[in-house]
Amino acid sequence: MNNTSSILLVDDQQDVLRSLSLLFRTEKFTNVTAISNSEEVMPYLKNNTPDVILLDIHMPVIEGSELLKLIKIEYPEIIVIMVTANDQVSIAVECTKLGAHDYFVKPVDQSRLIHVIRNALENKSLSDELMSVQNFLMSVKQSSNPAFSSILTVNEEMKKLFVYIEAIAQSKRPVLILGETGTGKELMAQAVYDVSNKKGKMVSVNIAGLDDTAFSDTLFGHKKGAFTGASTSREGLIKQAGEGAIFLDEIGDLDHQSQIKLLRLIQENNYYPLGSDTLEENNARIITATHHELNKLITEGNFRQDLFYRLQIHTIRIPPLRERKEDIPLLCEYFSIKACNELQLSKIEIPDSLYEFLSQYDFPGNVRELEMLIYDSVTQTTGSVLNVEHLKQQITLNASHHNPVEDSEGLSPELTISPETKTLPTIKEFNDNLIKEALRRTNNNQSEAAKILGLTRQALNKRLTRNKTSGS
Numbered sequence: 001m002n003n004t005s006s007i008l009l010v011d012d013q014q015d016v017l018r019s020l021s022l023l024f025r026t027e028k029f030t031n032v033t034a035i036s037n038s039e040e041v042m043p044y045l046k047n048n049t050p051d052v053i054l055l056d057i058h059m060p061v062i063e064g065s066e067l068l069k070l071i072k073i074e075y076p077e078i079i080v081i082m083v084t085a086n087d088q089v090s091i092a093v094e095c096t097k098l099g100a101h102d103y104f105v106k107p108v109d110q111s112r113l114i115h116v117i118r119n120a121l122e123n124k125s126l127s128d129e130l131m132s133v134q135n136f137l138m139s140v141k142q143s144s145n146p147a148f149s150s151i152l153t154v155n156e157e158m159k160k161l162f163v164y165i166e167a168i169a170q171s172k173r174p175v176l177i178l179g180e181t182g183t184g185k186e187l188m189a190q191a192v193y194d195v196s197n198k199k200g201k202m203v204s205v206n207i208a209g210l211d212d213t214a215f216s217d218t219l220f221g222h223k224k225g226a227f228t229g230a231s232t233s234r235e236g237l238i239k240q241a242g243e244g245a246i247f248l249d250e251i252g253d254l255d256h257q258s259q260i261k262l263l264r265l266i267q268e269n270n271y272y273p274l275g276s277d278t279l280e281e282n283n284a285r286i287i288t289a290t291h292h293e294l295n296k297l298i299t300e301g302n303f304r305q306d307l308f309y310r311l312q313i314h315t316i317r318i319p320p321l322r323e324r325k326e327d328i329p330l331l332c333e334y335f336s337i338k339a340c341n342e343l344q345l346s347k348i349e350i351p352d353s354l355y356e357f358l359s360q361y362d363f364p365g366n367v368r369e370l371e372m373l374i375y376d377s378v379t380q381t382t383g384s385v386l387n388v389e390h391l392k393q394q395i396t397l398n399a400s401h402h403n404p405v406e407d408s409e410g411l412s413p414e415l416t417i418s419p420e421t422k423t424l425p426t427i428k429e430f431n432d433n434l435i436k437e438a439l440r441r442t443n444n445n446q447s448e449a450a451k452i453l454g455l456t457r458q459a460l461n462k463r464l465t466r467n468k469t470s471g472s
């Protein structure tokens with residue numbers, strides 16, 4: 001990415017200019033200009049804006065430090081790196097205070113110079129990009145892009161995500177999508193791709209369960225004979241995606257070795273197919289998603305910090321359904337119509353009272369759970385109104401699976417609910433009844449009751465106090 005950046009070399013010594021020009025050519029920087037007369041620098045900048053200037057401090061007519069001041073006033077965005085003789089280090093240090101990015105003492109350490117320039121260019125391009133994202137976010141309040149039409153929502157946070165995705169549509173940097181299971185990460189990845197109007201296609205792979213060889217083979221492909229059984233060459237997903245996108249789902253489960261390979265791919269934008277010594281270019285955008293908290297994985301030593309840093313530059317965090325309950329009616333309607341179409345049934349009505357019930361539930365499986373609940377209830381509906389009893393029953397069962405007895409906040413309802421139960425209590429009513437029953441059986445001995453319920457005494461006490469204050 002940086003090699004197309006333009007570099008201006010300014011030094012009165014021709015041999016220094018020659019050797020630096022050669023260095024940048026070797027490093028494949030194609031846009032390099034050399035000026036030996038310090039008086040020509042400011043006129044040159046009137047018509048050209050290099051990304052980096054390498055500026056000698058000691059020059060006849062106009063000193064490098066004087067030029068630096070002029071450049072920083074007129075072109076503050078240009079990265080200026082000073083070059084100095086050994087006896088002028090103190091001036092070089094002064095120059096960094098005046099805005100120079102760094103300084104080098106002659107003879108210049110070439111590999112450090114290239115490293116510093118690449119890093120500076122990377123940081124500049126990142127801050128330019130973030131600035132343009134910010135400008136976009138400030139100018140656009142709401143997105144009406146059809147790329148988001150499959151993501152149904154009336155929630156403001158979700159709508160802000162759409163605007164953000166539009167703002168980063170043309171960026172080549174990776175996108176990280178975070179969210180609990182079933183929140184719609186895959187749908188969002190598709191929207192990230194759709195909104196960018198890429199020429200290539202989007203290819204997806206679920207990382208979970210792939211070992212390093214399978215990951216490398218899937219992504220990079222292999223040459224015939226690369227390993228036992230590789231009887232033909234195989235194109236990897238990167239090649240298949242072309243200028244499109246690669247969606248790596250469940251990135252938190254990426255194998256350690258594969259993390260290093262992915263990091264390298266993102267940094268260098270090129271890769272070797274297995275068994276090949278020909279470097280191939282990656283032109284696809286990398287989109288990743290996970291339901292894991294990556295920070296936690298990093299602390300546990302299961303995810304590389306440097307990879308996380310590269311992946312998270314553009315992060316989309318999808319709120320869980322319990323934080324956007326206003327979406328429930330819309331989604332219920334949609335999933336009910338979808339199920340009816342699929343099952344070739346006529347439209348089924350959803351009673352408004354159901355939404356009140358659903359809004360008390362946490363949906364640990366998020367939108368996917370809601371979709372399955374509605375589908376299931378549609379299959380159990382005989383009339384024109386959704387079988388709400390069945391749905392409530394399913395929710396109670398789901399809640400019991402997600403809140404096992406060990407969970408201090410949850411109680412097992414299986415003890416008192418039978419499939420014949422006609423009108424189900426709400427989860428809160430149900431839990432409260434269970435506590436009452438445990439206290440009755442232990443003659444109000446809270447320690448014993450807590451034991452039966454699988455709670456700590458403090459957790460039970462907390463619940464009782466809460467119930468007292470809420471009057472139930």
Ligand SMILES: Nc1ncnc2c1ncn2[C@@H]1O[C@H](COP(=O)(O)OP(=O)(O)OP(=O)(O)O)[C@@H](O)[C@H]1O
Pocket residue numbers: 150151152153179180181182183184185186187188249291367368371
């Ligand atoms: N806002 C939404 N509008 C319509 N359908 C949605 C929405 N969000 C999710 N869905 C549907 O819910 C289901 C789950 O979505 P998706 O697979 O994108 O979730 P996910 O976050 O990738 O899940 P996982 O973490 O388990 O991979 C899909 O059928 C998807 O179409």
